[in-house]
Amino acid sequence: xxxxxxxxxxxxxxxxxxxxxxxxxxxxxxxxxxxxxxxxxxxxxxxxxxxxxxxxxxxxxxxxxxxxxxxxxxxxxxxxxxxxxxxxxxxxxxxxxxxxxxxxxxxxxxxxxxxxxxxxxxxxxxxxxxxxxxxxxxxxxxxxxxxxxxxxxxxxxxxxxxxxxxxxxxxxxxxxxxxxxxxxxxxxxxxxxxxxxxxxxxxxxxxxxxxxxxxxxxxxxxxxxxxxxxxxxxxxxxxxxxxxxxxxxxxxxxxxxxxxxxxxxxxxxxxxxxxxxxxxxxxxxxxxxxxxxxxxxxxxxxxxxxxxxxxxxxxxxxxxxxxxxxxxxxxxxxxxxxxxxxxxxxxxxxxxxxxxxxxxxxxxxxxxxxxxxxxxxxxxxxxxxxxxxxxxxxxxxxxxxxxxxxxxxxxxxxxxxxxxxxxxxxxxxxxxxxxxxxxxxxxxxxxxxxxxxxxxxxxxxxxxxxxxxxxxxxxxxxxxxxxxxxxxxxxxxxxxxxxxxxxxxxxxxxxxxxxxxxxxxxxxxxxxxxxxxxxxxxxxxxxxxxxxxxxxxxxxxxxxxxxxxxx
RNA sequence: UGGGGUGUAGGUCAACUGGCAGACCGCCGGACUGUUACUCCGGAUGUUGCAGGUUCGAAUCCUGCCGCCCCAGCCA
Numbered sequence: 141x142x143x144x145x146x147x148x149x150x151x152x153x154x155x156x157x158x159x160x161x162x163x164x165x166x167x168x169x170x171x172x173x174x175x176x177x178x179x180x181x182x183x184x185x186x187x188x189x190x191x192x193x194x195x196x197x198x199x200x201x202x203x204x205x206x207x208x209x210x211x212x213x214x215x216x217x218x219x220x221x222x223x224x225x226x227x228x229x230x231x232x233x234x235x236x237x238x239x240x241x242x243x244x245x246x247x248x249x250x251x252x253x254x255x256x257x258x259x260x261x262x263x264x265x266x267x268x269x270x271x272x273x274x275x276x277x278x279x280x281x282x283x284x285x286x287x288x289x290x291x292x293x294x295x296x297x298x299x300x301x302x303x304x305x306x307x308x309x310x311x312x313x314x315x316x317x318x319x320x321x322x323x324x325x326x327x328x329x330x331x332x333x334x335x336x337x338x339x340x341x342x343x344x345x346x347x348x349x350x351x352x353x354x355x356x357x358x359x360x361x362x363x364x365x366x367x368x369x370x371x372x373x374x375x376x377x378x379x380x381x382x383x384x385x386x387x388x389x390x391x392x393x394x395x396x397x398x399x400x401x402x403x404x405x406x407x408x409x410x411x412x413x414x415x416x417x418x419x420x421x422x423x424x425x426x427x428x429x430x431x432x433x434x435x436x437x438x439x440x441x442x443x444x445x446x447x448x449x450x451x452x453x454x455x456x457x458x459x460x461x462x463x464x465x466x467x468x469x470x471x472x473x474x475x476x477x478x479x480x481x482x483x484x485x486x487x488x489x490x491x492x493x494x495x496x497x498x499x500x501x502x503x504x505x506x507x508x509x510x511x512x513x514x515x516x517x518x519x520x521x522x523x524x525x526x527x528x529x530x531x532x533x534x535x536x537x538x539x540x541x542x543x544x545x546x547x548x549x550x551x552x553x554x555x556x557x558x559x560x561x562x563x564x565x566x567x568x569x570x571x572x573x574x575x576x577x578x579x580x581x582x583x584x585x586x587x588x589x590x591x592x593x594x595x596x597x598x599x600x601x602x603x604x605x606x607x608x609x610x611x612x613x614x615x616x617x618x619x620x621x622x623x624x625x626x627x628x629x630x631x632x633x634x635x636x637x638x639x640x641x642x643x644x645x646x647x648x649x650x651x652x653x654x655x656x657x658x659x660x661x662x663x664x665x666x667x668x669x670x671x672x673x674x675x676x677x678x679x680x681x682x683x684x685x686x687x688x689x690x691x692x693x694x695x696x697x698x699x700x701x702x703x704x705x706x707x
Numbered sequence: 708u709g710g711g712g713u714g715u716a717g718g719u720c721a722a723c724u725g726g727c728a729g730a731c732c733g734c735c736g737g738a739c740u741g742u743u744a745c746u747c748c749g750g751a752u753g754u755u756g757c758a759g760g761u762u763c764g765a766a767u768c769c770u771g772c773c774g775c776c777c778c779a780g781c782c783a
Contacts, residue, residue, distance in 0.1 A: 305746090306739040321743070342733095357741075377717070382744050383732045384719055388775050444781075461783090486781055487708065499783060578780080621783095633783060678783030692783095703775080 279347075283317035285362045288352045295320070295364065296372070298399070299344045301382065302337070309337050311369070313348060314399075321358055322348050322366040330368040343375040343399070391693070395707045398697060405534035406694055409527055410683045414479075416526040417500050417677075420519055421477050426502060429469035431462030431478045436657075444485045446495075458483035463674060464606075464661050466503035467637060470672055471664060477502035487702050490579075491691040492629060494680060496700035503674035509608075509618040509636040512673035513594055516622055516632050517550045519677065520592055524548045527686045540688040544626055547590050554594040557616065560585055576602040577621075579629060586623040592631070596620045605647040607635040620675075628685040634675025641665035 280293035297315030304310070309324040326334050340346065350366035357363075379393050380400065390397045397403055421428070434448075434456045450456035462478040469476045479500040486493065502515065524545050527535065535542060555563075561573050564581055571581060577595070586593050597616040600609065607617035619635035638644040644665055648655050655662070683695040693699040698707060 301743080303742050303745060304739085305742060308740040308742080310742050310745090312743075323741075325740075327740095357743085359743085377734075379717070381718065381733050386719070386776085389718070482783080484782070488781065489776095490778075490780090493782070497783065576781090580779090630783065676783055681783060 281317045282313070282315045282320045282360075285318075285320060285352050285360075285364075289354055289362070290352060292349065292351050292367075293364075294347055294349045295322075296347045297345070299340050299342055299346055299375070301342065302340050304338070309334070311337065311340065311346075311348065311366070313346065313364075318360060319401075320360060320362065320364055322350060322364040322369070324366045324369070329366060333366075333368045336369055336371060340369070340371060341375050341378065342381070343378040343396075344371050345373040345375070346371050391699070391704060392707075394698060401537055403694070405531075405537040406683070406687050406689065407697065408534045409531045409538075409687050410679070410695060412527055412531045413523050413679065413683055413686065414498075416523050417479060417519070417679075419526075420522050421475075421502065424475070426475040426477050427469070427473040429466060429473070429476045429478055430480065431459065431465035431501075433459050433481070433483075435459050446483050446485050460484055461499070461676065462501050463503070463676065466501055466674060467606075467661070467672065468664055470503040470505045470674070471668065471670065474505045475502070476504075489702060491693075492579075492681060494692060494696065494699055494701060497692075497696070498679035500677045500679065501674060503672060505670050505672045507673045508671060509596070509620065509673055512634050512636060512675060513552075513554065513596075513620055513622075516594075516620075516634060516675055516677075517552050517592075520552075520622070520632075520682075521548060521550055523682065524686060535687070538687050538689070540686075544590060545686065548592070552592045552594055552622070553589050554596060554620075555585070556596050557598045558613075560595050574599050574601065582621075582623050582629045583627050586625055586627070586629070590625055592625060593623045594620045595623065603635070605651045605653065606637050606644065608638045609643065618673075622675075624681070624685045626685065626688075628681065630678075631681045631685060632675050632677050634673065636671070636673040639665060639669045639671055641669065 279296045280288055282295060282297070285293070295313060295315060297313045300312040300314050300319060302309065302311050307326045309326070311322040311324065313320055313322055324334065324337055329337075347370045348364060348366050349368045350364040353363050353365050354361060355363045378396070380390070380396055398407065418428070434450065435458075436450075436453070436456060445457040445460060447455045447457055459482055461482055462480065466476050466478050477500060480498065481496055482499045483496050484493075485495065504512070504515065507515070525548075528542065528545055535545075557577075558573065560577065560581075561571060564571050564584060567584065569581065569584070571577075576598070577585075582595075585595065596619065597610050597613065598619055598621075599615055600607075600617050603617050603619055607619045610616040610618050617635060619633070621630050622632035622634070623629055624631045638647060641662060645655060645662060648658055648662075680692040680695040684690075684692040687695065689695065693701060
């Protein structure tokens with residue numbers, strides 16, 4: 141189940157454009173600077189299907205965008221205006237171009253089109269904005285520089301650092317797609333450019349024009365020999381300097397800290413994990429059903445909810461979980477999930493808690509506790525695999541030791557709560573059966589394994605009312621926690637749900653909850669009750685583990701903690 | 708909500724037993740043609756968290772308050 145690779149069926153990955161008529165797929169190795177005079181929307185590329193060509197003619201980028209086509213941006217060096225070429229409509233494969241050069245060195249328009257064996261998302265030769273938006277002014281992205289070697293381009297971005305040595309100066313620029321060093325030789329730059337360089341400060345917005353040059357000394361392999369620079373917006377006394385800062389200072393400046401390399405890397409791993417979650421469930425036929433944030437009834441237990449006035453209906457609460465609602469939608473669709481923010485007014489001040497965090501909660505009809513864990517296992521394997529495959533650079537930036545992640549594969553070890561207690565006691569712990577496991581207990585258990593660990597069947601008393609009683613041991617319920625390795629602790633909590641109306645009602649009363657608030661939830665057992673299970677995966681905890689960062693507050697752009705509501 | 712720690716320049720931190728408020732980074736000025744946390748020279752920068760107390764004298768000792776950090780509980 142694990143390690144099965146892409147959740148998309150293999151057959152869907154075959155290019156369906158006419159570009160692969162040869163039937164041969166090859167990776168693209170040529171250098172392309174699609175900026176030559178021949179680059180015009182009205183000219184079709186040799187080998188393109190007539191249909192795509194027609195689409196290009198008279199079809200501005202926005203029309204192509206609306207129709208879902210892929211567009212590729214390029215810039216005419218003659219007119220300076222961007223032009224757009226539709227390169228594919230339904231393919232999930234990258235379709236890069238090859239170019240030839242004339243003897244004079246000017247890149248000509250693509251002669252032929254080839255399919256590339258890389259997938260659309262991972263292909264290094266498919267810069268993202270080709271399927272995105274048109275830049276406000278003709279601008280080359282740093283990530284695209286490899287395609288523009290020898291060409292004169294204009295970059296827009298923000299100043300990371302400047303260095304000057306009297307007759308030569310260096311500017312490290314970032315634009316959201318990467319970093320590049322721009323070199324300013326004093327004698328060769330445009331008039332006034334040297335002085336303008338001197339006025340640049342950290343994080344000033346700039347436009348730099350120069351020639352793209354491959355250089356072994358450059359971290360990304362390419363540099364810009366700059367001919368001109370223009371500051372488009374100043375930045376005075378940027379607070380986050382290249383020196384060290386304390387955590388409270390950094391979180392007070394979180395809106396700026398997000399620009400730093402490591403924070404960018406974390407955000408991209410998070411993005412990858414979120415997308416991977418959606419891909420995973422989509423490929424397996426789950427329907428995403430969104431659950432309310434404002435709720436009247438209560439998720440698990442009162443007291444730790446954020447309350448707000450709700451017109452004439454009294455108090456509304458910010459959702460602690462979407463679970464009760466996905467149980468309802470599971471009866472409509474079979475397999476569903478929700479993914480959104482949840483809120484806990486717990487006064488927790490640990491490295492594993494936020495008051496607002498994102499949770500993915502699948503719910504599956506006709507799936508028992510065993511099947512539930514199998515899905516959790518597959519999901520975690522897939523998320524780790526995706527991060528390793530597509531966010532390798534980011535994990536490297538974060539100095540994450542990849543070996544523990546590479547070891548993640550199914551099946552995961554499983555241990556019952558009762559066995560866990562026995563093991564802890566054997567190791568000298570004074571924990572007694574019936575008490576919930578603490579953070580230290582979890583770490584002690586998980587350290588025996590280099591994979592995530594399932595701990596199953598906790599005592600009924602310490603778990604929520606909706607969990608199904610274990611028929612083999614009625615003191616316990618059919619639930620599981622999933623503990624991440626390396627001391628990261630619980631990232632998933634799941635259970636088979638109580639599907640018997642009377643037993644559920646009894647549990648509600650036992651825990652002192654008001655049955656009236658749960659009338660609609662009990663209805664699900666009155667009208668075609670069904671075996672079902674589900675779980676909640678904490679996004680920030682998962683991202684923190686994959687990134688190897690010590691505190692989950694860095695795994696979300698703007699963390700909400702008990703003492704932090706700003707920025 | 709408990710337990711522990713901490714608060715000094717824009718930032719990170721020193722300041723011995725109560726005795727002149729300091730360093731580095733950053734910033735400003737200058738030098739330097741391949742730097743990449745460049746280097747070198749010079750300069751500016753303070754309500755020592757707040758309020759009170761002890762003392763000839765308090766960043767330092769005492770009382771109260773506030774902020775932040777770590778740990779625990781609760782949980783994802």
